Each structure stands twice: as C-alpha cells, then as structure tokens.
Amino acid sequence: MFLKNRLDVKQKENKYKNKKVYYDGHEFDSVKEKNHYIALKQLEKVGIIEDLQMQVPFLLIDTIRHNGKTYPKTKYIADFTYKRDGKLIVEDVKSEITRKDKVYRLKIKLLLSKYPEIEFKEVI
Secondary structure, three states: OOOOOOEEEEEEEOOOOOOOOOEEEEOOOHHHHHHHHHHHHHHOOOOEEEEEEEEEEEEEEEEEEEEEEOOOOOOEEEEEEEEEEEEEEEEEEEEHHHHHHHHHHHHHHHHHHHEEEEEEEEEO
C-alpha cells in the first residue's frame, strides 16, 4: 500500500470557515479572537484587568459510567478568562453564526448553572 503524498491529503476544513491566525506565540481561531486578545492584553497592561488566561477548561459533566458504558466528561473551553475588581470574567469570541450553534448554547447554560459566580460575556 502506498502512502499518499502530503500535498494530496486535504486538511480538515473548519466547521465555520474561520482561518487560524498566529500572533504573539499563540494560535487563534479567527482574526476577531486575535484582535480581542490584543485589546485584553492592553487592559491588563494598564491594570484594568488581571490574570488574563486563554483556553481555560471548565468541567461541566464528569465521566459517567452506566450499564457497562463509559461516557467521557464534557468541558467548556473559554476563549479568555480574567479578573476585574476581584470577579472572574469568562469571555467567548463568536460570530453570529457560531453563537447559534445548539451545542455551544447548551454548554453555556451548563456553565452558568454550575458556576453561577462567574460573569459570562459573548464578544460578537
């Protein structure tokens, strides 16, 4: 059996047609997300926000074992988290199309139900 030439293998296309962007040693899912990162870094630099983090996972549902089957844990991964005035802020950069995704909407409901102390913001 012959291996396909690397050029013949089509890369997996992004579900929402976004193009990955690289900046400051980080990979971003879109130009909009990269630009928001730059804005947040400026806010952190002047002391308005602190502890800026990217791609922070939040456990929504732990692993479940039922009738001999194992269902893996479910996580929500925030684009950005930071603290402002001592409060944890979670931000997700979305387009109009991606914010309508049913799985995304369900994960946000689970996130807010499990972590009511956070402030959640969608950046559109």
